[in-house]
Amino acid sequence: MTRSPLTLLAEALASRTVECVDLTNTLSPDFPVIVLPAEFGQCAPFRMEKVSRYDDNGPAWYWNNISMNEHTGTHFDAPAHWVTGKDLPSNTVDAVPAQDFVAPAVVIDISKEAAVDADFVLTRAFLEDWEARHGEIPKRHWIALRTDWYKRVGTPDYLNLKEDGAHSPGPDGCAMEFLVHERDCVGLAVETVGTDAGQAFHFNPPLPAHSILHGNGRYGLQCLTNLDKLPTFGAVIVACPLKIEGGSGSPLRVIALVERTPA
Secondary structure: OOOOHHHHHHHHHHHOOEEEEEOEOOOOOOOOOOOOOOOOOOOOOOEEEEEEEEEOOEEEEEEEEEEOOOOOOOEEEOHHHOHHHOOOOOOOOOOOOHHHHEEEEEEEEOHHHHHHOOOOEEOHHHHHHHHHHHOOOOOOOEEEEEOOHHHHOOOOOOOOEEOOEEOOOEEOHHHHHHHHHHOOOOEEEEOOOOOOOOOHHHOOOOOHHHHHHHHOOOEEEEOEOOHHHOOOEEEEEEEOOOOOOOOOEEEOOEEEEEEOOOO
């Protein structure tokens, strides 16, 4: 009898021939959040208040009250997050089809370029050259942009704020148009605090990752870790945000299913 794909996956997970790689940073009050220009409202950091921990307030149980912005820590951006996606159907986290929370990934490594230039811009020309070397980006994949930026967590270099704002790598408009319209990506997954480059306010159009992704019903994943542990092709990302009524995004636990390389 032919075994079903789900049976094969279950066997692979049980035998650890398929492993789960954690792509999520630990959510804590110390984890930095994006900083916008002072005239705008700001993203609230994570806060945790103990309710009880096996004490007079609850002798047998431990729990906390927590608060945060929807876009704090490792988080998911729904189309409604951006003005370009505000009128799309199924544009909030509670309405996004559950099927979209599980999708394959292609990892594009720009870590060397980002190490040399914190403001490295991903262009269509770079992507076309990348495809000439690695093969065409398949449809309906997450574009996971590896920068090794997660190694900066815990240092000022993670947000990398200067007098003129943040400095971090990201795509330009032509790159995003290519990935969305010609490669039909599910979304953009990054290790930086936002899908756009730190200086993307000055791009034409401004903030093209947010504008183009969400205007076309695509998604963003930010503040990921461990993208260097994924293969170029073959990983599957599982990213299920909280089902917040009318939510524009959500912190979440992101994992990748990866076939273990034989020793």
